[in-house]
Amino acid sequence: xxxSFEPSFSASGSRPTMAPVxxxxxxxxxxINFGFDDxxxxxxxxxTKFDEFIEQGRKRVLEERNKFRIxxxxxxxxxxxxxxxxEIVQVKTVSYQQTLEKEDAETREMEAAIASLSAQRDAHLxxxxxxxxxxxxxxxxxxxxxxxxxAHAAQQEAQQRFNVPELxxxxxxxxxxxxxxxxxxxxxxxxxxxxxKNWEREAWFELVTSSRDYDVKHCRPKLERxxxxxxxxxxxxxxxxxxLLKGMRELFVEAMKx
Numbered sequence: 001x002x003x004s005f006e007p008s009f010s011a012s013g014s015r016p017t018m019a020p021v022x023x024x025x026x027x028x029x030x031x032i033n034f035g036f037d038d039x040x041x042x043x044x045x046x047x048t049k050f051d052e053f054i055e056q057g058r059k060r061v062l063e064e065r066n067k068f069r070i071x072x073x074x075x076x077x078x079x080x081x082x083x084x085x086x087e088i089v090q091v092k093t094v095s096y097q098q099t100l101e102k103e104d105a106e107t108r109e110m111e112a113a114i115a116s117l118s119a120q121r122d123a124h125l126x127x128x129x130x131x132x133x134x135x136x137x138x139x140x141x142x143x144x145x146x147x148x149x150x151a152h153a154a155q156q157e158a159q160q161r162f163n164v165p166e167l168x169x170x171x172x173x174x175x176x177x178x179x180x181x182x183x184x185x186x187x188x189x190x191x192x193x194x195x196x197k198n199w200e201r202e203a204w205f206e207l208v209t210s211s212r213d214y215d216v217k218h219c220r221p222k223l224e225r226x227x228x229x230x231x232x233x234x235x236x237x238x239x240x241x242x243x244l245l246k247g248m249r250e251l252f253v254e255a256m257k258x
Contacts, residue, residue: 170242170245170246174191174245174246174249175191175192175193175194176189176190176191176192176245176249177189177190177192178190181206185208185209185210186206186207186208186209186217187206187207187209188204188205188206188207189204189205189206189207189245189248190202190203190204191203191204191248191249191252194249194252194253194256195256196256201256202220203219203220203221203252203255203256204219204220205218205219205220205223205248206218206219207244213232213236214232214235214236214244215232216228216232216248219248219252221252221255221256222255223251223252223255227251228248228251231243231244231247231248231251232244234247235247
């Protein structure tokens with residue numbers, strides 16, 4: 001919009017009025033158009049765009065702030081969960097440590113018990129070996145005593161074989177006497193009235209009584225072993241001592257005659 005320049009009243013009043021003489025200088029100046037309407041429109045558009053920019057910025061700031069708050073809440077929740085997980089892990093660590101300490105204590109107790117049992121086992125083994133040795137010694141002593149008792153019983157039995165009433169009869173009738181032979185398991189039978197030329201001449205034999213069967217070790221005069229064995233065979237079959245006494249007397253009589 002074109003405007004014309006008009007001098008103010010004050011300016012015109014301070015100067016003396018002069019009658020125009022020809023065309024004025026002011027009239028010769030070009031007219032100035034500042035474009036206020038266009039500027040106003042542009043400012044309005046700028047203001048609208050600025051307001052839109054501000055609004056978008058505000059919305060973006062709000063969105064970012066909300067997002068930040070959500071992130072902070074999530075981080076706080078994550079931190080709380082992590083803290084809870086750490087507490088759980090700490091509790092589990094303490095429990096695991098206590099379990100380890102308990103297992104170590106139980107292990108030490110078991111090792112001590114095993115050591116004690118091993119010592120007891122070794123002591124029992126030593127006691128068992130000692131008892132075995134004592135039992136073996138006792139058994140050997142028992143066997144020795146039993147053997148001595150059997151030998152004594154055999155000797156007693158051998159003696160009892162001759163402690164019968166009929167033995168006196170045969171001693172008298174066979175002109176016989178019984179003597180010791182210097183050993184516990186032997187008896188000496190001495191005959192007289194064997195030699196018709198010398199009734200005082202003696203003949204004798206030693207009878208071994210240590211075993212169940214009879215046996216003759218020595219005799220005078222000397223007899224054939226086969227003849228003695230035949231007599232012993234009959235005696236051991238019959239288990240009668242008189243068979244031995246009569247048989248040996250007959251062998252001595254024959255030996256005296258020859």
